Amino acid sequence: MSTAKQVDPAAAAELFIIHDQIHEPMHDRFLWATMQRRHAEAAAVPEWEELREIASKIKEHTLTHLDHYLEEFEANATKRGAHVHWAVDAADHNQIVYSILQDHGVTDLIKSKSMLQEECQMTPFLQQRGIKVIESDLGERIQQLDGQPPSHIVFPCIHKTREDVAQLFARTIGTDPNNEDPHFLTEEMRNNARPRFLAAGAGMTGGNFAIAETGTFMVCTNEGNADIGAAVPPLHIASVGIEKMIPRVEDMGVFLRLLARSAEGAPLTQYSSHFTGPRKGGELHIVLVDNGRSRRLGMPEFWHSLKCIRCGACMNTCPVYRRSGGLAYGATYSGPIGVILDPTFDEFKYSELPFHSSLCGSCSEVCPVKIDISDQILKWRRVMAGKGYLPLAKKLSFAVAGHVFAHPEEYHVVEQAAEPAMSYAPHFLLFNRTLNPWVRDRELPQPAKKSFREWYLANRSKHGNVQQ
Amino acid sequence: MEMFNSSRETILNSIRSNLPKVEVGHPGIRVFQAPAGSPKATFEQRLKEAGGVAHEVRSSAEAESKLILLHPDAKVICSAVPEIAGTRRVEKVRDPHDLADVDVGVVRAQFGVAESGAVWLTQEDLVVDALGFLSQHLVVLLDPRQIVPEMHAAYRRVRLHETAFGCFMMGPSATADVEATLVHGAQGARSLNLFFLQEPKATP
Numbered sequence: 001m002s003t004a005k006q007v008d009p010a011a012a013a014e015l016f017i018i019h020d021q022i023h024e025p026m027h028d029r030f031l032w033a034t035m036q037r038r039h040a041e042a043a044a045v046p047e048w049e050e051l052r053e054i055a056s057k058i059k060e061h062t063l064t065h066l067d068h069y070l071e072e073f074e075a076n077a078t079k080r081g082a083h084v085h086w087a088v089d090a091a092d093h094n095q096i097v098y099s100i101l102q103d104h105g106v107t108d109l110i111k112s113k114s115m116l117q118e119e120c121q122m123t124p125f126l127q128q129r130g131i132k133v134i135e136s137d138l139g140e141r142i143q144q145l146d147g148q149p150p151s152h153i154v155f156p157c158i159h160k161t162r163e164d165v166a167q168l169f170a171r172t173i174g175t176d177p178n179n180e181d182p183h184f185l186t187e188e189m190r191n192n193a194r195p196r197f198l199a200a201g202a203g204m205t206g207g208n209f210a211i212a213e214t215g216t217f218m219v220c221t222n223e224g225n226a227d228i229g230a231a232v233p234p235l236h237i238a239s240v241g242i243e244k245m246i247p248r249v250e251d252m253g254v255f256l257r258l259l260a261r262s263a264e265g266a267p268l269t270q271y272s273s274h275f276t277g278p279r280k281g282g283e284l285h286i287v288l289v290d291n292g293r294s295r296r297l298g299m300p301e302f303w304h305s306l307k308c309i310r311c312g313a314c315m316n317t318c319p320v321y322r323r324s325g326g327l328a329y330g331a332t333y334s335g336p337i338g339v340i341l342d343p344t345f346d347e348f349k350y351s352e353l354p355f356h357s358s359l360c361g362s363c364s365e366v367c368p369v370k371i372d373i374s375d376q377i378l379k380w381r382r383v384m385a386g387k388g389y390l391p392l393a394k395k396l397s398f399a400v401a402g403h404v405f406a407h408p409e410e411y412h413v414v415e416q417a418a419e420p421a422m423s424y425a426p427h428f429l430l431f432n433r434t435l436n437p438w439v440r441d442r443e444l445p446q447p448a449k450k451s452f453r454e455w456y457l458a459n460r461s462k463h464g465n466v467q468q
Numbered sequence: 469m470e471m472f473n474s475s476r477e478t479i480l481n482s483i484r485s486n487l488p489k490v491e492v493g494h495p496g497i498r499v500f501q502a503p504a505g506s507p508k509a510t511f512e513q514r515l516k517e518a519g520g521v522a523h524e525v526r527s528s529a530e531a532e533s534k535l536i537l538l539h540p541d542a543k544v545i546c547s548a549v550p551e552i553a554g555t556r557r558v559e560k561v562r563d564p565h566d567l568a569d570v571d572v573g574v575v576r577a578q579f580g581v582a583e584s585g586a587v588w589l590t591q592e593d594l595v596v597d598a599l600g601f602l603s604q605h606l607v608v609l610l611d612p613r614q615i616v617p618e619m620h621a622a623y624r625r626v627r628l629h630e631t632a633f634g635c636f637m638m639g640p641s642a643t644a645d646v647e648a649t650l651v652h653g654a655q656g657a658r659s660l661n662l663f664f665l666q667e668p669k670a671t672p
Contacts, residue, residue: 030648047500057495064492067483080632086476138654139645155645162647182646186654193655198568214628224601224641224656231597231633232564242479247494249628253620254497256636257583264644267514267584268619271656272636279597279632281563290479298486 004349006389007330009356016159016325027159028322034155035316037265038366045257055254056370059307062245063297069212069245070288076215080277082284089291090120097122097204097237100285101131104235106201110193112219112226113137114206115153115310116239116289119332119345134196136225138189145172151326151334154263154312159325193225203229207240207286208309209255213248216276217286220259220269227273230282237285238275243293243306255309258368263311296344301379305340307369312337314363314373320356329353336363340376343383351389354380502617507582508664511615514585518639519652520660528552531663535572535607538661542571542605548595549576549609551665564598573603573657576667577637579614581622586638587662588622590631597633606640606657612664 017024042048062069074084087093093116101109109131111117123133123144135141139156143149146168150156157165162180170177175188197203205226207217217240219226230236246255260266278284297303315321315335326334331342331350339357342350354377363373384390450458503510512522525531528551535545535552546567547554552574561567575594577587587608594600616622626634641656652658 026647033648054495054497057492060490060492061494064488064490066487067480070480070483086479088475088478092475136655137645138643142645155648157645158648160647162649165646182649183651185646186643186651190653190655194568197655198565211628216628222642222644223654225654227601227635228598228655231601242483249626250497250620250623253618253623257619266518266638268586268636268638270518270638270640270642272586272638274626274628274634275632276628276634277632279591288479290482294479294482294486297483297488300488303488 004346006349006352009324009328009330009352012328012330013320013324013356016328017323022161023159024323024325026161027325030155030158031316031322034264035313035366038262038313038316039265041261041265041267045261051254051258052368052370055258055309055368056307058246058251058254059369060304062247063243063303063306066242066245066294066297069247070242072212073210073215073245074288076213077217077277077286078215080215082215082277082286085285085287087287087289087291090122090289093120093239093287093289093291094122094125096287097239098126098129098131100235100237101126101202104201104283106131106235108132108134108196108200109202109204110134110136110197110200110229110233111204112206112221112229113140113150113156114204114239115150115332116206116241116291117204118149119291120239120289122239134193134200136193136197136229137221137223138186141189141193142168145169148327149332152312152315153310153333153335153337159327197228197232200229200233202235202237203231203233204237204239205230207238207244208259209246209252210240210244211247211249211252212245214276216249216274217244218252218272218274220256220272222270224271227271230273230275231279234281235283235285236275236278237287239287239289241289241291241293243308259309259311262313262366262368292344299344302340302344302376304371305337305344305373305376307371308337308341309369310337311368313366313368317362317366318357319360319362320358324356329356336373336377337371340371340373340380343380347383347387348389351384351387354378354384497620500618500620502621503583507615507617508612510582510617511580511585514583515639515662516585518585519642519650520585520639520662522662522664525663525665528665531607531609531665534663535574535661538607539572539605544570545572545574546570546599546603547574548593548599549574551576551609551668552607558595558599561596561599564596564602567596567598567602570599570603572605572607573599574607574609575599576609577614579616579622579625580610580662581617581619581636582615583618584636584638586622586636588626589635589637591633592631594633600635600637601656603657605659606661608637608660608662609665610662611667613666 135144142157151159166180169175210217260269321335333341339353361374545554546556548558580587640652640660641654643654
């Protein structure tokens with residue numbers, strides 16, 4: 001069992017919701033608007049559902065032949081002049097990156113956004129060893145200046161208002177605290193970042209996809225920051241998770257048609273860049289990282305989560321995520337995909353996450369690679385229950401529920417008893433906002449006059465074979 | 469080296485012992501019907517949505533004057549195309565840092581993609597990759613006959629085994645990181661003007 005403290009997403013979400021009347025409604029509104037754009041773009045592609053199915057199958061095919069495709073990728077990338085490294089875990093990854101930087105005498109590093117580097121906690125590791133690490137994506141840089149991790153895998157500071165950013169920039173880079181115009185703030189950061197790109201001894205990127213056939217990896221951004229980092233400093237280091245493999249160049253068409261439409265409701269990101277070996281006059285290192293992925297491959301109920309292409313659609317559509325804010329999950333990955341990924345890193349620490357879901361199933365419906373996210377959330381609940389990781393309140397009610405569901409005759413009794421009980425119990429007992437912060441802003445549904453069973457027996461039983 | 473090799477074997481062995489016990493074949497990708505309508509019109513519409521602007525240009529002289537009209541204050545115009553001379557030839561640039569002062573970069577894209585308004589640019593087109601990203605503004609030439617309908621066709625035309633760098637570039641740099649407000653010119657080019665100009669025939 002891990003020694004880390006359990007994260008408590010419900011309590012953290014409460015803080016986000018009660019903080020003021022501005023942040024949480026804004027967060028909800030922005031992400032829902034993104035979802036509306038996603039729906040419009042998806043609807044405009046007649047073969048959308050077929051593309052999702054193909055993408056899912058390509059990923060399943062690749063993952064079930066992952067050793068083969070990794071070796072093919074390594075051989076082709078090496079042939080093109082890239083240096084390929086293998087990292088078993090986060091510590092291995094960070095040490096490899098540090099060694100490369102040391103070999104080249106690099107003290108200033110400019111990096112684009114990489115969830116994998118977040119997962120490895122690379123920046124603090126390098127900073128402790130005297131390397132200056134600057135995030136170049138605007139949202140990531142804002143989070144870095146604020147000492148926070150990204151709250152969303154695509155929109156790192158979506159939980160912040162323009163006032164928050166103006167105050168932060170005033171404090172950290174000396175801009176006018178009263179100028180909250182996003183154009184002004186973006187321009188200030190452009191001018192702040194430019195000299196850092198030119199001074200950096202190395203640029204780092206992640207990798208959205210890696211193509212075995214050619215030894216290519218590709219990076220998607222809207223700002224072009226990854227491209228500057230790759231094109232200007234003499235050294236480019238990319239961190240690529242082993243699950244990012246796809247077999248052939250032509251497969252990319254399927255994934256790029258899905259990725260940005262799902263992520264932000266645009267046909268592509270502004271830049272979709274393909275790196276095959278070092279650029280003219282440059283040096284390229286690719287670090288292939290496992291960090292628990294190969295073990296996840298061996299989990300029959302959960303290996304499908306490795307298909308994820310990190311679009312964030314499951315987060316944008318999730319009613320729980322939109323109202324909680326990503327930081328509430330206390331983990332690298334938040335939202336529905338985080339709920340099923342994070343426990344594979346630390347079951348105890350993230351044991352509460354599978355309960356931070358309404359199981360509405362919308363995440364599974366929008367996932368571009370058809371990961372059964374909501375089913376996996378339910379399965380993780382069973383894992384947590386089996387390990388005894390349930391918090392006390394849930395343990396008690398689940399124990400009762402478990403007994404009742406195992407004895408159908410009692411279920412009818414309980415069901416019939418519950419309706420009048422709910423009708424007469426004082427509202428504050430059923431809906432105690434002090435004891436249960438999660439329901440602070442929710443209303444209980446009205447109990448039905450009849451139970452489903454009563455209704456079914458009265459209206460439908462002649463058509464079926466339900467026994468009384 | 470040995471240390472890296474041992475990590476490599478550890479990972480590959482772990483994968484092999486954990487491979488799911490199901491056989492999933494590659495599904496193949498059928499040819500999808502191209503969307504109705506003119507690819508060029510769709511391309512222009514999508515480019516506009518991405519923050520770029522398309523212009524019809526009939527000659528290199530017109531391209532030169534259009535560029536000056538769009539960027540009257542430009543001091544450094546770095547060109548990678550024969551049609552526009554510019555004030556600096558990118559072929560003469562040795563170090564990407566020397567492009568830090570470029571006001572306008574000029575390149576020719578190999579082809580465009582109608583469904584997104586993106587153009588395909590490679591290291592050979594940019595000559596120095598950084599031209600596409602350090603330039604404050606970009607002017608991209610595109611032969612209007614070189615527009616493919618969608619990304620499947622686009623990936624049949626990229627030749628990744630022949631170039632170290634290739635990019636689908638869809639309009640100028642953009643961000644919506646501050647309150648989901650769209651701003652162009654986050655880190656890369658502030659603007660992207662696309663000139664439809666046929667490629668001159670290669671001399672035999």
